[in-house]
Amino acid sequence: MRRFTSLLFAGGLAFLLFSLVATLDFGDPPMRIGSGILAQAPAQVGTANIVTAVVLAYRGIDTLGELSILFAAATAAGLVLARPGRAVSAPKPGGFVLRVGADLLLPLLVVIGLYIIAHGHLTPGGGFQGGVILAAAFFLPLLASPGREPTHAGLSLVEGLAGGGFILIGLLALWQEGAFLEPLLGTGQLGALLSGGTLPLLYLAVGLKVGAELSALLARLMGEGHDVGD
């Protein structure tokens, strides 16, 4: 029975793939949206980094979908990992080099993360990349001296505020311009730090949300039940 089911599944998949290949010619229809966006994005959105224009302006709702997927995944992982009531033996703190290295790297990494978030509309990078770097920065001291748990309430607050801010900016655009997540505040001068309208604010929200979520997730993974199996 089980073999029959897997045969049926494989056959169905092969049929689907075959029908796709048989009906669609390779590279047809040609995708011309890229050249269109390249031509009009700098004037329309005002970001020097075209990728940001696509991610936050033309496909802003996709980014909101990504954020909600990340939120759901982090929440589910937190639910599974944060089992209360298990006594954890006091972990050993790291050595001198590890602790001092972590203290030295923390401000540098925070600055780099914030720089990448703030310049997301000008240079490669943005909220997701900077957020991951921020998460790594706040995770370092935890690696060096375990047991110094971050306050999960504070991280949740930052995460909630950032996510709410993203949606709020989108709704404000819906109210003012009639389209969800339409860039507001004008385009500004191309290449200036304060340009691109609301896109830098949106990227700041994305960065803070990603950073808070991932550092909470890493802290949960690190924190409890690390003696299973030994």
Next chain:
Amino acid sequence: MSEWQSWLALLLILIILCSALAVLLLKNHVAAVAAASVVSLALAVLFALLRAPDVAMTEAAVGAGLSSLILAFGLRRLGLWRIGAEAQEKGEDD
């Protein structure tokens, strides 16, 4: 793409393939996680070479950094975090 860039891309693809094979074949779980991280790192360099710096940054931060960290913590929670002689000693009872 100039010629040396094509050769560099070929080298990177070879590194990616070899490390991906190493992930499958290595007995030591820690080494397999490290090899998976090498796949992501070489892929990030390839993305940068193909002029997609945004994707390269994401791949380097998420693929090479974060996901191997998460895999490593998963190994530790499962009690599979063994390095060197300790691994060989314990590997016999598995």
